[in-house]
Amino acid sequence: MSSNSNVRGYVLAGGASSRFGTDKALVELQGKSMLTRTVELLSTVCGDVAIVAPTDKLRDPSVETILDRWSGEGPLGGILTALLDAKEKSRSDAWNLILSCDMPFLTHDWLAFLSQRALQSVGEAVVPQNTHGLEPLCVCWKTSAHEAISAVFESGTRKVTEALRKLRMEVLDEQDWKRFDSSGRLFWNMNTFADYEEARRAIAMENS
Numbered sequence: 001m002s003s004n005s006n007v008r009g010y011v012l013a014g015g016a017s018s019r020f021g022t023d024k025a026l027v028e029l030q031g032k033s034m035l036t037r038t039v040e041l042l043s044t045v046c047g048d049v050a051i052v053a054p055t056d057k058l059r060d061p062s063v064e065t066i067l068d069r070w071s072g073e074g075p076l077g078g079i080l081t082a083l084l085d086a087k088e089k090s091r092s093d094a095w096n097l098i099l100s101c102d103m104p105f106l107t108h109d110w111l112a113f114l115s116q117r118a119l120q121s122v123g124e125a126v127v128p129q130n131t132h133g134l135e136p137l138c139v140c141w142k143t144s145a146h147e148a149i150s151a152v153f154e155s156g157t158r159k160v161t162e163a164l165r166k167l168r169m170e171v172l173d174e175q176d177w178k179r180f181d182s183s184g185r186l187f188w189n190m191n192t193f194a195d196y197e198e199a200r201r202a203i204a205m206e207n208s
Contacts, residue, residue: 007115008090009046010082010098011038012075012137013053014068020193025053025101027196029203034190038101039063045111046097050085052078074158075100075137076149083146092144095119100137102190104199110180114140114172123170124148128177128187135187136160 013025013035025035032040035051042049050064054071066085070077079098086096095118097111118126118140126140137160145167152163180186183206190196 005047006095006119007046007140008086008094008096009042009049010066010085010096011035011042011049011051011101012078012082012098013051013101014071014075014078020191020196022193024190024196027190029104029200030207034104035101037104038099038106041106041108042097042099042111044108045115048089050082052081052085070153073153074160076153076158076160076163079141079160079163080146080149080153083141083143083149086143087146090143092142094143096141096143098137098139098141100189103138103187104190104203105183105185105188106138107180107186110177110186113177113180114138117170117172117176118142121170122168124167125164126170126172127164128172130174130187134161134164134171136164137189138187139164 026033029037039049039051050066052066052068054068066081068078069081082096082098086094095115097115099106114126124142124145128135128138148166149163152166157163177186183202185202190199
């Protein structure tokens with residue numbers, strides 16, 4: 001499974017995990033932490049991968065860790081941190097695939113499709129959407145989006161979906177992603193420990 005050197009990858013690992021009860025980036029599925037699983041998955045798609053985290057407690061010597069500039073301000077602060085890092089390391093028209101670390105059912109094939117779609121897009125963000133709305137934590141962002149996101153963030157906005165609506169979006173609906181979602185859980189994320197237990201059961205059944 002080859003990676004695409006034209007797309008940088010970032011894993012957001014800065015959530016407070018207040019409803020989860022412990023740091024969900026560090027809970028294990030199939031013998032690996034969610035953070036490690038997500039980094040390894042993203043590495044099959046992106047040429048360079050980094051972790052955005054509030055402290056060095058999640059530091060992996062094999063993966064660059066970037067300090068979240070707005071720790072405690074939600075995922076939008078982590079996304080902006082990633083885009084500003086990308087600004088320093090790549091062209092303004094480069095693409096960045098930014099994921100939350102708590103989505104256990106993402107797949108290589110879907111992320112590869114999303115990345116390729118972004119490279120062909122004239123938008124500033126390529127965003128999947130389901131019947132409940134946009135999926136803001138599995139998005140390809142153009143590096144130049146940092147300008148609009150910075151302005152939105154400074155105005156007090158913290159919802160990623162509101163920030164996305166300030167950009168030129170290419171929205172991928174069910175006809176684009178459903179073929180990658182055989183289990184019906186592609187964008188499912190773990191907000192609570194009960195969600196984690198459900199994910200463990202589902203993965204065990206898939207591998208039984």
